[in-house]
Each structure stands twice: as structure tokens, then as C-alpha cells.
Amino acid sequence: MITVKIIVSNPFQENTLVLSDATGECIIIDAGMYNAQENRALTQYIAEAKLRPVMAVNTHGHVDHMLGVNFVKQTYGIPFALDGRDNFLIESAPTHGAIYGFKVDAVPTVDRDLQGVPTLQFGETTLQIIETPGHTPGHICLYQPEQKLLVTGDTLFRESIGRTDLPGGDYSWIMRSILDKLMPLGDEVHFYPGHGQDSTIGHEALYNPFVTEVMGGEVNYDC
Template identity: 45%
Template sequence: MKVTCLTFNQFQENTYLLYDDTKECVVIDPGCYEKHEQQQLKNYIEQNNLKVVRLLNTHCHIDHVLGNKFVADTYNVPLEIHKDDLQTLRSVPAYAPVYGFPMYQEILPEAYLKEGDTIKFGNTELQVIFAPGHAPGHVVFYNELKKICIGGDVLFQQSIGRTDLPGGDFDTLIQSIKTKLFTLPDEVTVYPGHGPETTIGYEKKYNPFLR
């Protein structure tokens, strides 16, 4: 499995494309809003002969969902989120103009993810892990074979997700990290929603929020 990160919008949000030798691809948290960002995503998919088969959100804050409709419409794939983040998604149109995204187009999920689900594409499988705290319905996606975790805004390099947004809770987030992420092997690479990748072992040792 290959992981490609494209960084979009004013929040410097990491959009991930995961694919394997079959060329089947999942798009996670598309943050592409501007036309040139959408074209960048499209160009990468075309240049690598990828077939988009799933559209997934780790959670539904505005910076992670700006490109949902573009991906869904362009590649004819339904949006999949955790049900507990539906209200988070539904709230986006009300505040999008204030954040400088007046052309945001809403799309609602056609399927829901839950703890323990397996996302299959090509010869690859991702495990869905429920990790709330930053957002009520936050999930992460874990590939055991390659020891890769697409972590959204739960855990960052020497930091954690903010908990001052609606539905956020600091204690819940810390519990999610300790019981859901820190139980993964130390060598697991975490690809976060912002900033550079890190590893579980590194964060156990150096993250000031989790010592």
C-alpha cells in the first residue's frame, strides 16, 4: 500500500490517497476547495492511473470536508463517515462563509463507519478505530500489515488535536489516544491531518501532553 499526502486550503490540511498495485484508491479527508487544488488532486489520480473506489472522512470539521462533493461527483463514490459526526458535518454550511469558504457545497453520507469495520480496496484492508475527543465521531484508519495509521486530528507530532470546538472533550481525547492509538505497535507510522508524520513510539516518549 502506498500513501500520498496532498496539503490543501488555508488550514494546511493533509488529504490522503491510499492505493496498492491494483490501482484501486481511497481518498481520505479531501480538503481541496479552490479549482487549482481540485485539479491537483485530479491530476495525481490520472497520472497514476488510479481508480477511486471509496471516499472516507476521519471527521467532519470544515478543513477536512471541503472537497467531499468534488470527489463524490467526479468519481461517483458515496461519502462514508461515523454516524456520531453527522451533526458536525451538517453544521459546516452555517459557518463556511465566515471562514472564507462561501462556495462550499454540502454532501451528506450514504454509508456509516463504525468501530471494527474493515475498509477493503484492491488487496488492502484498513481497520476502522473509533477515537473521539477532537470530534464526536472521529475515526482513524489502521493498516496492520504496513503498520500505517491515518490519524486525522487525534495525534500530531508532539501535540494533540484541539478540544475547544463543539463536541470536543480533552479527557475523551486523551483516553482515545491512550487506549486506541498507544495500544498499536511503537513502529506504527501516524499520518496526521496537519503537519508531518510521526510514530506511536516517538509520541509515547516525547509528546508533552501524554507523558
């Protein structure tokens, strides 16, 4: 059974996620902490819950999702995993960050390339890696089928989708990713996005305007 902790981080209100299971091992997804207070919120939670971080993982390489990656790498001595197709975003984080007023001193080294890797493991948990290009070329979602738990990053939000006007973004790709790979996971699937409230696939099938616009009559309203 996975436990999810959300630490809302940085001026972009990005969701830094800690996923843990009964073994006490955890992974830190999209570490976006930007100040000492946000760093402390993370380390305090991990200490109080007696967790052992084993990996930093990113759904994608955008600067608001990686501001705290160096901190967790240094604090816990853990590797950083990312789909290599988003390496260019990590490398350009100091430049991109400056546009939004973020100061990025050091770019974290990517230790594990997740491109083409089917699963990710921690503790007794196996997460499926679902490639969902569109918001960025190397965007991935993470899925645990038994618990029907999904991490969607900036691909799918509650009643919205990630923007596609940034470098490497593509609207037709993000829609294909959502419609072909996320919606078929089923109405009961509970997801945690990179910004804002958690939701379910069933809720999005009914209320996400980007989804309903294209799904139209295909939606099954029996649920």
C-alpha cells in the same frame, strides 16, 4: 503495500490523503481541497498514477476536512463514508465554514455510516476502523496492521493533539482514545495526521508533551 499521497489543502493546511495499493484502487481520505489548483493536484496525481478511486472517507466531519468531498463524489462517482456521530458537523459546515471564511455551497450526502463498522476495504487492502472520540464525537482512525500504517486525522499530530474546544470536543475522551487505542499499537507504527508532518507512535511516546505528561514513568525508553 499501501502508497500514501498527501495533498496539503486549503488555508488550514489540511492533509488530503490518497491511499492506494497494487490493484490501482484508492480511497480519498479527508478531501479538503478548496480551489481549482488543489482539485487539479488531486486529479492529476490520480490520473498519472492510473488509480481508480472507490470511496471518499473522512476521519471526522470538520469543515476543513470536507471542502473537497463534493468535488471527488462528482468527479469519480464514489460514495462518501463517515461515522454518523459526525453528521451534525457535515450538516453545519456552511455555518462553521463562514466563521473561518470558507464558502461551503453544498453539503455532501453521507452514503455510508461507519459507526460500529470494524473494517474498510479497497483493492486488496483491509483497514481497521478505530473509534477515537474526543476531537469530535465520531472521529475515527484507520489502521493497516501488516504495514503498521495509521491515519490519525485530528486525534494525534506530530508532538501535539487535536483541539477539544470545538462543538462535541472532549479532552478526557481524546486522551483516552490516544492512550488506550493508539499508543498500544506500538512504537514502530507510522502515522499520517490531518495536519502537519507524519510521525511514529514511538516518537510521540517520547516527544509528544500531551502524551508524556500522562504516561510519565510508564514509557519504555529501551527503543
